[in-house]
Amino acid sequence: MRPFEYLRPTTLAEATDVLAEHGDDALVIAGGTAAVVMMTLGVLRPGTVVDVGRVPELGGSRADGGVLRLGALTTIRSIERDPAIAQTYGLLAEAASQVANVRVRNRATVGGSVCYGEPQTDMPPALIAMGASATLVSSSSTRTVPLADFFEGPYETALEPGELLSEITVPQPEPGSEPGAGTGGCHMKFTIGSPENKPVANASVLVRLDGAGRCVEARIVLGALGPVPVVAVDAAALLDGEVPDAKLIAEVASRAGDAADPADDLRGPVWYKRRIARVLVERALRCALRKAGHEVP
Numbered sequence: 001m002r003p004f005e006y007l008r009p010t011t012l013a014e015a016t017d018v019l020a021e022h023g024d025d026a027l028v029i030a031g032g033t034a035a036v037v038m039m040t041l042g043v044l045r046p047g048t049v050v051d052v053g054r055v056p057e058l059g060g061s062r063a064d065g066g067v068l069r070l071g072a073l074t075t076i077r078s079i080e081r082d083p084a085i086a087q088t089y090g091l092l093a094e095a096a097s098q099v100a101n102v103r104v105r106n107r108a109t110v111g112g113s114v115c116y117g118e119p120q121t122d123m124p125p126a127l128i129a130m131g132a133s134a135t136l137v138s139s140s141s142t143r144t145v146p147l148a149d150f151f152e153g154p155y156e157t158a159l160e161p162g163e164l165l166s167e168i169t170v171p172q173p174e175p176g177s178e179p180g181a182g183t184g185g186c187h188m189k190f191t192i193g194s195p196e197n198k199p200v201a202n203a204s205v206l207v208r209l210d211g212a213g214r215c216v217e218a219r220i221v222l223g224a225l226g227p228v229p230v231v232a233v234d235a236a237a238l239l240d241g242e243v244p245d246a247k248l249i250a251e252v253a254s255r256a257g258d259a260a261d262p263a264d265d266l267r268g269p270v271w272y273k274r275r276i277a278r279v280l281v282e283r284a285l286r287c288a289l290r291k292a293g294h295e296v297p
């Protein structure tokens with residue numbers, strides 16, 4: 001490992017100043033679960049490590065005016081266990097509960113999970129399905145990027161040198177206003193125990209129904225099935241205004257499989273991953289519909 005300078009700022013301004021000063025040679029570290037592994041393997045060789053774990057402005061989560069604000073340092077475990085998140089943003093809690101194991105979830109942060117940019121991770125598809133955005137700050141600017149536009153390739157994101165992610169905001173799903181109307185979300189993944197123990201695919205689905213069981217909103221996002229999370233827009237559009245039945249669900253799942261952009265690798269060939277994508281989307285869609293109050297036999 002290349003020797004590095006270790007800095008631990010205690011305010012956001014101090015953190016962004018340090019990042020501005022060191023530019024490309026600085027590496028932000030939060031929970032360290034991915035960054036330390038990559039440094040140990042020599043994949044990342046920073047001259048300066050900026051540990052933001054003690055920056056108070058990056059911590060805490062709160063629901064505020066119809067928006068959930070997750071400070072970058074919010075751990076995956078606290079997203080999994082927060083009853084308020086489970087009640088209103090259940091898809092996030094469900095995805096969080098499927099990340100690694102309790103030991104990793106206790107340290108890993110939501111900011112790290114997103115900025116890592118690994119295509120196989122669980123939180124990005126769930127956050128994108130919920131319409132989340134990231135706030136990126138530097139010493140001279142603050143900007144907001146929808147998470148759907150944040151990922152640019154494997155381990156590549158919209159973060160510029162000198163920027164860090166300070167917060168993720170998630171709009172509250174619209175509650176059902178009529179009897180029988182509801183919102184449901186579901187996250188599923190499929191793993192085969194490959195040598196690197198990463199999933200073949202994951203899928204996050206969010207649906208909103210009106211009182212007659214018609215779908216008024218649907219989002220389907222696939223993970224591990226392309227260089228970045230795949231938003232299956234055409235597949236979700238098939239649900240618009242429809243009362244989903246088994247035939248339609250199968251069509252949606254098939255269209256979502258077509259949208260996937262997987263590669264041949266240790267987790268299987270392309271044809272196999274597309275098939276897994278279809279099965280996962282079908283199951284996750286049925287599960288989301290059930291949670292929204294519409295059971296499809």
Ligand SMILES: Cc1cc2nc3c(=O)[nH]c(=O)nc-3n(C[C@H](O)[C@H](O)[C@H](O)COP(=O)(O)OP(=O)(O)OC[C@H]3O[C@@H](n4cnc5c(N)ncnc54)[C@H](O)[C@@H]3O)c2cc1C
Nearest residue numbers: 028030031032033034035100109111112113115121122165
């Ligand atoms: C054994 C193991 C199993 C895992 N299994 C899963 C799994 O099943 N599902 C899953 O989704 N993930 C899994 N992961 C990945 C895990 O989710 C990530 O390692 C974790 O979320 C990263 O968060 P962190 O806070 O530890 O980030 P760090 O390791 O500190 O940082 C990761 C990257 O993000 C950058 N970064 C961190 N915070 C910020 C910020 N605020 N602003 C800008 N850049 C930042 C760092 O510079 C670094 O490039 C696993 C990891 C391990 C070690």
